[in-house]
Amino acid sequence: MVYNEELLIMDSYLIDSHAHIYLKDFKGDIKDVISRSGEGGVKKILLPNINLETVPAVLNLSNKFKNICYPMLGLHPCYLKEDYKEEIDEIFENFNEKIIAIGEIGIDLFRSSKNFNNQADALRIQCSIAIKNNLPIVIHTRNSVDETIEIISEFKKQNLRGVFHCFVGNFIQAKKIIDLGFLIGVGGILTFKNSNLKNIISQINLSNIILETDSPYLSPEPKRGKRNEPLNINLIAKKLSLLHSLPLKNIIKITSNNVNNLFKLN
Numbered sequence: 001m002v003y004n005e006e007l008l009i010m011d012s013y014l015i016d017s018h019a020h021i022y023l024k025d026f027k028g029d030i031k032d033v034i035s036r037s038g039e040g041g042v043k044k045i046l047l048p049n050i051n052l053e054t055v056p057a058v059l060n061l062s063n064k065f066k067n068i069c070y071p072m073l074g075l076h077p078c079y080l081k082e083d084y085k086e087e088i089d090e091i092f093e094n095f096n097e098k099i100i101a102i103g104e105i106g107i108d109l110f111r112s113s114k115n116f117n118n119q120a121d122a123l124r125i126q127c128s129i130a131i132k133n134n135l136p137i138v139i140h141t142r143n144s145v146d147e148t149i150e151i152i153s154e155f156k157k158q159n160l161r162g163v164f165h166c167f168v169g170n171f172i173q174a175k176k177i178i179d180l181g182f183l184i185g186v187g188g189i190l191t192f193k194n195s196n197l198k199n200i201i202s203q204i205n206l207s208n209i210i211l212e213t214d215s216p217y218l219s220p221e222p223k224r225g226k227r228n229e230p231l232n233i234n235l236i237a238k239k240l241s242l243l244h245s246l247p248l249k250n251i252i253k254i255t256s257n258n259v260n261n262l263f264k265l266n
């Protein structure tokens, strides 16, 4: 199904800035998933890593689909074990010049609040790696936006850049993130009927927003509950277009430009 024939003609395209399509959920049909997304106007898909185990899959998929899939390296806070320092070291032994960002990293106090100190330490270590390599970071937060903002603020003078992926905080938090020079990652939650996110995102300048699916999770309406895939970024862009009362092509141009600038993809 071609969603955006018009888009392909005008050479404007969508980017999914956050998709875990290297996971087992896509094992049987990854080629179809990527070609469907391409036909739907999604030309680039950014792959955040989770832990040491997922590194080969992230790197392999990026090698196989060059100039479509772009790899990141990082240790996700939900996968922190006691030996997280060693795991971070081992993950970054795979570092190469193709890595576009450090992610996903961050703080998750929903799944675990007991190891906050370790999570904070892992985040600081990986922020330092990003600064050393002049790369942006992709941040995961859950019940932890304020705590994460506080840690990221420590690096303000070192020009750390990045995105708060799948943002679900309030307007004050969004403003703090933007003041830090970070972008707001907007995904399927924007389309959920019971979510307050649309009221916040409608007040945020588009220059601070990038779009993402977080595939296979968080499918937008009307596909909520099903496996998510990069093609569905179309549904999120359309929702943003309605909220900001701007033509879809403008939304796509601005948000894709934001992604290209942050991750230096061009």
Ligand SMILES: [Zn+2]
Pocket: 018, 020, 048, 104, 214
């Ligand atoms: Zn993610």
